[in-house]
Amino acid sequence: MDSKVAAVLQGFIALTPTQRAEFVTVVNEYIGGNPPIQDRLTEESRRDWIIKVDLGPTSQICPCCGR
DSSP, X not given: OOXXXXXXXXXXXXXXXXXXXXXXXXXXXXXXXXXXXXXXXXXXXXXXXXXXXXXXXXXXOOTTTOO
């Protein structure tokens, strides 16, 4: 399995059932060609839609990226 796929899968597994359902819905809309979803996920608009959190130094490992 590709390392990026494994990282996304690891993050998906860490989600709650409600978050998983939301994630699957958004991915299906993106794959289905839903223009508003695709527009939101473009590089330019992603920073306005996805919340960025700077946790600073931490002893915990990120469940999504493993860092």
